[in-house]
Amino acid sequence: MEYNNFFVIAFFILGAVAGSFLNTVALRLPKKISWIQARSRCPHCEKTLAWYELIPFVSFVLQQGKCRKCQRRISLSYPFTELVCGILFAGAFFYFQFTPELIFALVMFAFFFVIFLTDLRYYLILDRVTVPALLIAFLGNLLLGKNVTSLLLGIAIGAGIFLLQFFLSRGTWIGGGDIRLGALLGATLGWQQTILALLIAYVVGAVIAMLLLVVGKKTRKDHIPFGTFLSASGILMILYGDSILKIFNTWYF
Ligand SMILES: [Zn+2]
Numbered sequence: 001m002e003y004n005n006f007f008v009i010a011f012f013i014l015g016a017v018a019g020s021f022l023n024t025v026a027l028r029l030p031k032k033i034s035w036i037q038a039r040s041r042c043p044h045c046e047k048t049l050a051w052y053e054l055i056p057f058v059s060f061v062l063q064q065g066k067c068r069k070c071q072r073r074i075s076l077s078y079p080f081t082e083l084v085c086g087i088l089f090a091g092a093f094f095y096f097q098f099t100p101e102l103i104f105a106l107v108m109f110a111f112f113f114v115i116f117l118t119d120l121r122y123y124l125i126l127d128r129v130t131v132p133a134l135l136i137a138f139l140g141n142l143l144l145g146k147n148v149t150s151l152l153l154g155i156a157i158g159a160g161i162f163l164l165q166f167f168l169s170r171g172t173w174i175g176g177g178d179i180r181l182g183a184l185l186g187a188t189l190g191w192q193q194t195i196l197a198l199l200i201a202y203v204v205g206a207v208i209a210m211l212l213l214v215v216g217k218k219t220r221k222d223h224i225p226f227g228t229f230l231s232a233s234g235i236l237m238i239l240y241g242d243s244i245l246k247i248f249n250t251w252y253f
Pocket of ligand 1: 042046068069070072
């Protein structure tokens with residue numbers, strides 16, 4: 001097998017394992033269950049799961065998507081998060097190879113992925129996730145030699161746009177979590193990609209919200225987990241932000 005293919009597959013497996021872990025973290029953090037010590041359990045019958053029931057995909061397929069004890073369905077979100085994280089990790093290796101940027105990308109994926117899941121499931125953007133992520137993103141980017149002004153401007157834009165909405169709506173549209181997530185985007189991406197990430201999140205979020213209204217899954221009073229769109233577009237920017245900006249630069253500047 002070619003050297004590169006071997007590592008793409010290795011990173012896919014690493015990502016699937018990471019996805020399984022991050023899914024558990026995202027399920028436990030909002031409930032204040034210790035996320036390292038307690039063993040994983042079946043959410044229906046509370047059976048403690050053995051190691052062979054926790055292998056990404058493999059366990060799900062072998063058990064035909066059911067708990068071995070109570071036979072009730074295991075949520076599809078497990079294989080889904082494992083697959084997505086596997087693809088992201090493999091993609092990151094494909095793109096960055098063995099560089100310091102690869103480590104930065106994988107660490108930030110982990111943070112954004114947890115935010116993606118907690119906002120989607122519980123409408124929560126936890127400070128316990130965004131605040132350490134913000135510090136690590138900023139310090140990591142400094143170590144990678146990114147432009148400090150661009151990072152600070154990114155934080156100002158990312159936090160500013162939500163701060164503005166917060167004041168305009170007197171705190172009814174969005175919460176403090178969105179403001180800190182905006183700052184995190186800025187510290188991760190710098191100012192140009194932060195603007196792109198915000199634009200993509202608003203457009204995709206609006207389209208999906210409209211689709212959900214049309215099919216009647218949501219009403220206008222329902223909350224749309226905007227942090228989910230923001231973190232997804234943050235992940236997209238970590239991978240493709242530079243390429244997208246290059247296209248923009250050749251077209252317009
Ligand atoms: Zn069970």
